[in-house]
Amino acid sequence: MTLLSLNNMKTDIGQYAVLHGVTLDIPEGGVFVLLGRNGAGKTTTLRSIMGLWNPTPGSVTFRGADITGLHTADIARKGIAYVPENMGIFGGLTVEENLILATDKGRFDQPRLKRIYALFPALEQFWTKQAWSLSGGQKQMLAVARAIIEPRALILIDEPTKGLAPSIVAAMAEAFREISQSATILLVEQNFHFAKSIGRDMAVIDDGLVAHAGPMADFAADTELQERLLSLSA
Amino acid sequence: MSASLSKPSFGDIAVKSTVLLIAALLCFAPFLFQDVRALEVAARICVFIVLVASYDLLIGYTGIVSFAHTMFFGFGAYGAAILLRQMGPGWDAVILGGLAGVLVSLVVATAIGLLSLRVKAIFFAMITLAAASVALVLASQLSHFTGGEDGITYRAPDLFKPAFKLMVDEDGKVLRLFGVKMNGKLAAYYFVFVTCLLLFFVMLRLVGSPLGTVLKAIRENEARAEAIGYRVVAYRTFVFCLSAAIASLAGTVYAVWLKYTGPDTALSFAIMIDILLMVVIGGMGTMWGAVIGAVLMVIAQYYLRDLMGVAAEATAGIPLLPELLNPDRWLFWLGIIFILLVYFFPKGIVGTITQKGARG
């Protein structure tokens, strides 16, 4: 069952055409990974889904409803969460304030909060600290926690492992596996090994177009294809 | 952009021929318009073209907004005025006054630039506004020096006295050429015209030089220009100083022409608003725009205000409207026109025409 489908999405940023017509179906459940070289348009794809850039022409359909051109806030209310590459943490707010802002009613759902504590124990430890004082990994945990503090159908995550220590990357992978039990994750990732370990499906974006899409297992087995599309040496 | 690179478009030609026509009219103004008021208008146009063009170096070519441009204009004007009064009417006073004005402008501009161009660009607008208002208040407070609100009246060098005879006929009377007296007034006008022309050419040369290209790069993308290795702050401070120095020289020229310098002619915030309007009307980021903006605004100032007076009398019975049509409320209408222009024609007359021509 398709959760999100992008149809011929073209996005210009200023005078530059970045996406030249991205067409992609994201099935419900599991982790869907977007791969591709730097500057290929992966981040722009996420931002266009979120309504932070307006794709013209092209359309975005979420759960069967057209959400193209909607206000970012309204897209978010439809059940899409976004973790940007820079994490978008509010540094002057405490960990608690960062999270409570993301709740629908200004109250925590206690069982859900317990689950988040279990996934990311550091957040409970630094609960009343201002977010700027957290380490990079802790900030990333906070950003992901903020995206799942309310049940969301789709979570867009942009390069969560960039610059993180291996131990934290492992914890992150664990967290994503658990989250993807109840929600769909659309993940932009440069770290192919990480992507391979958690992705169920994947697509490669190259020069603003979808160059390849399919199950992760097939792609992981085809080293020649990887070489061609990602210029990976390993 | 592309219009200026490829063959000249229709709009381009239209703009440049208009500017040429204006230059010709200004060049022969004393012969073409033989009344005192018209010559005043022509001289004011010359000075304001330089003033506006030097402001455009800042706002149009570098993308920074300063509200202190009249302050620098005033430095030059007051420099000449104070020395002409102290030292008597002589060229030494004009030159020393002009240099003093430029020097003060450079010092103040460097200080402001280094203080505020380093941080947010928006601070710059605020700090220049604060500095300009302090300068205005100082000018009215230090009255033994600046003449306070009344300003200073002084005599210009002998060459510019209306009684001075440039050429005489056989009887020893001032010679008339095409009905125009060859007297000091004429010399004064051509002093204004030639100095302004020179200053304008300096600026024209500058924006066409590699420096102009760097400035545009900084305006388009500050971070990128910095990354390529341009010292953005240094460039901006340099341009700010340069435009301040030119404004100051324009002030000196205007002071010599008017033989009077006071807050209203050299420092008031109204002049700053005039400059802003001229830049926006003409078109930011083009020297030609400065010419067209200055011409339109100065003519409007001299002649349209009379029309407002007539309109105010005609609407005397209607509430509020005569108040707003009063010639003193001139700025009200200019403000509205200004807002509309910034909304709908941010490129100004020249930018809009050039673009239209390029498309069609």
Next chain:
Amino acid sequence: MENLSNILGRMGGVYLLPAGLALGAFVLIGAPASWATLTIAGLSMGMMVFLMASGLSLIFGLMDVLNFGHSAFISFGAFVAATVLSLLGGWVGADSVFLNSMALVFALLAAVSFGLAAGWFFESVIIRPVYHDHLRQILITMGALIVSEQIILALWGGTPITVLRPHFLEGAIILGNVSVEIYRLFAFGLGLVAFIGLYLVLNRSRIGLLVRAGVENREMVEALGFRIDRLFIGVFMVGSALAAVGGAMWAGYETLITPALGGEMMIVVFIVVIIGGLGSIKGTLLGAIMVGLTANYVGFLAPKLALASNMILMTIILLWRPNGLRPAVK
């Protein structure tokens, strides 16, 4: 040295500056009674300036919009309040605290409602089309300022207008050998209430949480599902209303107002937000108090320097901290 700065930091850091300023002035002035009078005058001026500046600072912090037309709200607030007070002249002069306060309440309410309405108009008509474009923003708000000032001139004329003060705010109370004008106390109190109110809303409410988050990262607030444009207009209206109240209070303080009032205060307001750091309410309060105290102390110690005192203060602080004393986290 390291230790000293640590200790100072723990005691309040930059917030100690006004106290240091007051202490220095105490030594220089020498006469405790004059010093006390000047300090109270400085604090009350600071609070009125805070009212005017807080809106500008908040609006800039949240929306990245610097409204050069802000001073129009100050002027209009002053003139609207002065007009209401003169219309209610009978109540103002009456020997009844109740009627006095009603006149005051009506005048301030008029200023607030005007500020709210004008703020709404400014945000939705004038500024919204030029978000993200600083150059045009500065130009357009400057144009709006020119037009507003001309409207004030057309409506109230260019001659100074006398502002009636409610009877119960006239006079002074004597504490020891220090005489304190009641109006100054009132202005200080009102400013303090506004600060505490703003502080509580920003730090204890969900709206405040949104505003603080929006100051840091607007896009992320949207991505969490909040319409930031609605937040913008609310903040803009409140900020404008605060400026109008500040203007109204200033009118009562000066008792004689001209249309140039807004422009004059705007320079002070700019200096305050530059010193304090744009976008921070605490920084704005700090900047306003510093400016108020400096203006009064320097005005007493070296009247000739009074004019330039704020510029000098700003220069020193910018050389020391280029982003102001308490810049908002970005």
